Ligand SMILES: *[C@@H]1O[C@H](CO)[C@@H](O)[C@H](O)[C@H]1NC(C)=O
Ligand SMILES: *[C@@H]1O[C@H](CO)[C@@H](O)[C@H](O)[C@H]1NC(C)=O
């Protein structure tokens with residue numbers, strides 16, 4: 001982009017030069033006095049501005065000096081006022097040079113432009129000090145130096161510029177005390193001093209600055225208290241005192257600042273204080289009082305602040321409950337209450353929004369399938385695999401202002417906050433480095449998770465003991481060149497197990513540069529199976545470099561390893577009481593402490609989604625959120641029947657007695673809303689006896705709900721490999737019927753439907769069974785919606801481990817032959833009653849497919865048949881099914897039959913082609929023996945199943961078979 005700009009610029013320059021040359025020769029004709037031309041030349045030299053062409057009249061509007069690009073904020077403008085002396089004389093009135101990374105210093109020569117009113121040198125790379133000569137300028141009303149390297153202190157001479165209205169010197173390296181004289185500026189409206197190194201108290205002379213409208217002093221090292229005299233600043237609209245160094249309490253005189261719309265005070269030292277009296281600020285839109293040591297109850301008057309868009313009163317010591325009057329705050333977009341001591345139930349008006357219910361309920365507890373001894377997360381990035389085995393879990397959920405995201409293994413994270421000032425249409429909580437990184441393990445650092453306030457990672461189901469926690473960081477949002485982008489400073493705090501281990505941690509400083517890795521090592525004592533790593537933004541560092549909204553914690557990866565030798569796996573390490581509460585106290589208190597209550601979804605998302613929906617004629621029934629809430633008893637956790645990659649599933653009852661299953665989609669499709677809804681409309685058009693019927697959907701607010709027919713007998717996975725009481729002792733006839741049904745459903749999807757859909761995740765857990773054991777395929781069409789989205793979803797695309805086709809690993813794309821392959825695996829599972837992958841001992845994993853291939857080679861495929869069937873089966877049909885399965889699961893795509901021919905073969909209407917086995921594998925006797933042992937080792941496997949059984953009784957189900965299925969959430973309060 002920059003390159004193009006520069007080239008374009010050069011082109012314009014050249015063109016103008018040619019024009020100037022042809023009309024004027026080299027003689028510059030301008031109404032600008034020679035002194036000012038000379039001054040401009042000197043200024044250009046001092047600033048390091050090399051591309052000004054002084055052969056052209058600087059006051060010409062057509063001049064290339066007059067360029068702006070609103071897209072990237074680049075500005076290049078010299079403006080003149082040419083009305084002097086009957087329009088015969090011009091004077092320079094403003095110089096605006098933004099985002100140019102000018103390398104020079106501030107020029108005292110500006111004084112030689114006697115009529116100058118505005119100097120804006122924003123986002124450059126200027127160093128040196130502010131010239132005291134500037135105090136001699138008589139008309140200056142605005143100085144803006146945001147984002148440079150200016151050092152030294154503010155010269156007191158600036159106080160002589162009586163015309164000055166704006167003094168913006170944020171994001172520099174200025175230091176020292178503020179000169180008392182500045183209090184004399186009679187017209188000052190905006191004073192921006194944030195992100196410097198100022199010290200001392202705010203001078204008492206500042207009480208005279210009654211014309212102030214906007215005062216910002218975040219991220220400095222001031223001392224003393226917030227001055228009482230601010231009550232004089234009655235014209236104030238905005239006040240920002242975040243991590244300024246000043247201490248509390250907030251003076252009660254703040255109540256006089258009735259015009260304030262944006263008040264942000266955070267990270268105050270000092271004594272506890274009551275909630276400040278802000279009753280008379282009737283126009284507040286943003287109120288941030290984070291980490292200010294505020295005690296006592298929430299004041300009732302807050303409920304009258306209906307103009308509020310953001311209310312952040314997190315990390316204080318607020319106590320008691322949420323007053324019922326607060327329901328008037330429903331329209332607030334973001335409300336942050338976490339990190340307080342609030343008690344009592346979460347009010348109904350909060351729970352009415354299913355978004356919040358989701359967030360609230362999932363905080364309860366996790367069931368542990370097993371005990372883990374490590375946590376590995378590639379924060380913000382994809383799974384990292386080394387030599388085929390996963391070394392870091394992917395963490396690609398796009399998150400949001402208040403999200404609690406649970407991984408499919410043993411960790412979760414909660415992210416709170418939104419970027420208040422960034423102009424971006426939607427916040428991003430993952431940052432991707434755009435250039436190459438020359439770091440070892442660079443895949444860990446290419447993406448990072450970022451957060452505007454607080455980011456907490458939890459490891460759970462961990463064996464108790466001491467662990468080494470390695471947090472991997474690399475700064476990837478700044479640059480290491482000589483541009484303004486290199487001037488960002490990121491500062492945050494790191495807590496491990498609730499203890500602040502590092503204050504004011506600065507990645508680039510610790511790593512000695514940008515794009516370099518630094519690993520911080522901590523020791524954590526895990527006593528309740530849970531590890532908590534919290535990153536908190538304490539209001540420090542730059543917030544506007546290179547762009548607005550670049551600040552707060554950033555983390556690239558986490559690795560946690562035990563300081564002890566874990567008990568060997570498969571042993572008795574699985575704790576039967578391993579229900580780990582992420583948070584250890586009573587449920588409701590916990591919820592309020594932890595959850596950021598978040599209304600109305602992402603800003604703007606609701607309206608756009610609804611707007612788009614209105615323009616669409618869905619081919620499906622449409623339900624209202626109210627109907628669905630009524631049917632599911634407001635998404636009562638007791639009605640939750642499953643948790644899949646696309647979101648939780650609830651059982652519901654319509655008043656006419658219809659039973660439904662409601663799938664709550666995580667609304668994170670990469671596609672636009674319109675395509676998304678279109679797609680759902682198309683899926684609902686797919687109707688077949690062997691596809692789960694989509695009754696319709698509900699799109700309201702941020703909610704995307706799919707309403708399906710309810711299937712009495714749950715999933716094939718549960719029936720085959722679930723806990724004993726859910727196994728249905730399927731006889732051969734049923735098995736055959738199920739197998740044929742699945743094949744028919746797939747044949748419809750692949751060959752008969754208008755859409756030609758590749759399911760991409762055929763597995764026993766995605767085959768549901770109705771009352772009469774008719775199989776119906778679920779989740780068809782969804783994989784497409786979530787193309788290349790978050791972790792859970794990408795497993796959809798890649799399929800589930802064990803059912804995944806070999807060619808996916810090789811070519812990364814899937815055809816319908818991928819489904820044929822997966823179908824083959826499912827068919828083998830149906831015959832054998834065994835899950836495709838089972839760990840049967842420490843060293844050995846049992847792969848059903850390998851086993852079947854071995855038996856096929858040996859000519860004894862009947863060994864594969866589920867012992868439960870004893871000899872009660874049609875031998876011929878069994879042979880056909882196994883042969884078809886092996887054909888389907890052939891390594892070569894070309895060998896795999898189409899689903900319609902599979903149907904014909906299974907039904908005996910066509911011969912099964914001879915299976916060509918891939919003989920690249922050496923089928924030695926030893927391997928065969930290990931497998932057979934594995935296969936017969938029922939006891940050990942049954943123990944695992946018992947673990948599943950318990951989970952299932954507690955009201956949630958999952959397929960115990962699949963390696964990547966989500967952990968079930970225990971939804972009973974226990
Ligand atoms: C130009 O200067 C004259 C004289 O000082 C002033 O009256 C006029 O408002 C100025 N024009 C602009 C556009 O600033
Ligand atoms: C601020 O000043 C202190 C001492 O005066 C110095 O140690 C520190 O590095 C400075 N900070 C910045 C960000 O320049």
Ligand SMILES: *[C@@H]1O[C@H](CO)[C@@H](O)[C@H](O)[C@H]1NC(C)=O
Pocket residue numbers: 255256277279280
């Ligand atoms: C708020 O305004 C009312 C009416 O103007 C005034 O009586 C009251 O004292 C003010 N309250 C505070 C806390 O300043």
